[in-house]
Amino acid sequence: xxxxxxxxxxxxxAPATGRGLLVLALGVDRAGVDGTEGGAxxxxxxxxxxETDRTVLIAEMPWLAWAAQALAPDGAAIPAAGVLREARxxxxxxxxxxxxxxxxxxxxxxxxxxxxxPGGGVARSPLPTxxxxxxxxxxxxxxxxxxxxxxxxxxxxTAWLVTTLRFALQLTPxxxxxxxxxxxxxxxxxxxxxxxxxxxxxxxxxxxxxxLCEVLRAFGGQGEx
Numbered sequence: 001x002x003x004x005x006x007x008x009x010x011x012x013x014a015p016a017t018g019r020g021l022l023v024l025a026l027g028v029d030r031a032g033v034d035g036t037e038g039g040a041x042x043x044x045x046x047x048x049x050x051e052t053d054r055t056v057l058i059a060e061m062p063w064l065a066w067a068a069q070a071l072a073p074d075g076a077a078i079p080a081a082g083v084l085r086e087a088r089x090x091x092x093x094x095x096x097x098x099x100x101x102x103x104x105x106x107x108x109x110x111x112x113x114x115x116x117x118p119g120g121g122v123a124r125s126p127l128p129t130x131x132x133x134x135x136x137x138x139x140x141x142x143x144x145x146x147x148x149x150x151x152x153x154x155x156x157x158t159a160w161l162v163t164t165l166r167f168a169l170q171l172t173p174x175x176x177x178x179x180x181x182x183x184x185x186x187x188x189x190x191x192x193x194x195x196x197x198x199x200x201x202x203x204x205x206x207x208x209x210x211x212l213c214e215v216l217r218a219f220g221g222q223g224e225x
Contacts, residue, residue: 004022005043009047017056017060019044019048020061021063023048023063023067024041024063024067024070026041027042045064045068045071048060048064054083054087057087058091061134061135062211065084066141068081069145075147077147078148084148088138094114094135096110096128097109105127107170109166109167110163110164110166110168111132112134112135112167113126129193130192130193132168133171136212137210137214139157139160140215141214143158144218161218168191170195171191171194171204171208172188172190172191172208173188173192177192181198189205190208191205
């Protein structure tokens with residue numbers, strides 16, 4: 001991290017994407033938010049929020065959102081709350097609607113395809129995959145935080161979260177897909193790369209579990225992250 005952020009700015013050594021994860025690791029996992037690293041993490045997060053185009057910023061989610069929440073503990077205001085709300089609106093514009101899915105792509109409804117043109121229809125663009133789990137985690141984290149979701153917004157945001165969650169759960173193999181696995185019992189609960197691909201990458205399953213934890217916290221207050 002020292003090579004990626006120095007002198008109050010991101011350096012050429014920093015990866016094009018993944019900076020949100022670096023901020024999270026620096027500010028939370030290594031030394032906590034009150035130490036020197038916490039101050040550097042706040043500075044790095046601030047520059048990232050300020051200098052990154054919104055369409056690019058969503059690639060840093062949910063890690064950057066988690067970092068922003070952790071760096072403003074105990075109910076303190078989140079400096080980038082406005083930017084996060086804008087990012088949430090942008091993510092929602094990439095959610096496949098029932099109109100877009102139609103009969104041929106009904107199982108894609110609720111999925112998020114970050115490479116498609118919003119409203120352009122799923123047939124002409126890449127279909128949603130396990131990367132939709134990033135949206136589930138982000139929407140869940142923001143729904144469960146009153147600093148990012150006001151009481152009168154909760155019903156609307158819950159509806160969006162449930163829509164994306166429905167697609168996410170399709171990525172977990174059920175009995176119909178069990179025949180595709182050597183050990184169906186072990187495959188249960190894992191997350192596939194897509195609805196048409198039975199491979200379960202570690203990254204997909206890990207992010208899926210993180211996303212489900214955010215959903216549980218948002219609806220039931222299951223403790224801190």
